[in-house]
Amino acid sequence: MTWWSLVRFLHVLSAALWVGGQLTVSLVVLPLARRMLDDDRRGQVLRAVGRRFGLFTGAVFLPVQIATGVAITWHKGVTWTSLALPGYGRVLAAKLVLFCVVMAAAGLHGWASGKGHPSLARAMAVTAMVGSVGVVLLATALPAT
Numbered sequence: 001m002t003w004w005s006l007v008r009f010l011h012v013l014s015a016a017l018w019v020g021g022q023l024t025v026s027l028v029v030l031p032l033a034r035r036m037l038d039d040d041r042r043g044q045v046l047r048a049v050g051r052r053f054g055l056f057t058g059a060v061f062l063p064v065q066i067a068t069g070v071a072i073t074w075h076k077g078v079t080w081t082s083l084a085l086p087g088y089g090r091v092l093a094a095k096l097v098l099f100c101v102v103m104a105a106a107g108l109h110g111w112a113s114g115k116g117h118p119s120l121a122r123a124m125a126v127t128a129m130v131g132s133v134g135v136v137l138l139a140t141a142l143p144a145t
Contacts, residue, residue, distance in 0.1 A: 010068050014061055014064040014065055015065065015135070015139070017056075017061065018061045019129075019133065021053055022128065023129065025049060025053065026125070029049060033046055050110065054110055057106065076088075094138055095142070098134050099135050101127075105125075109124035109125045112124060
């Protein structure tokens, strides 16, 4: 195992925790909270889950993704110019653009949730989750070496 294998492992692990967390909250926690908790308690629990997940995002996910992503692209010799080239460059560029969209949607979800705009919050949560799955799909198209 090389140093770069560890960097790539941390990048993938962090992404898995982020996407897995989104899917777990959406597919497991939310349906159970809707079914088992009254409106007041459900709101308290879901706000607490959202705050905790947001804290994880800011304190762990984003720093790890950015640091390891920059390191991997530097190691692979990626340049701004190479992002426009067919193959690896364009796939990576699409992944980066979609990642930015996902982060914006996640931020809007948090804002809308806090300001009492449930329809916008739900739309942004779905956008972030679907976009995150798209980021993972694009990542699988990138060679590991």
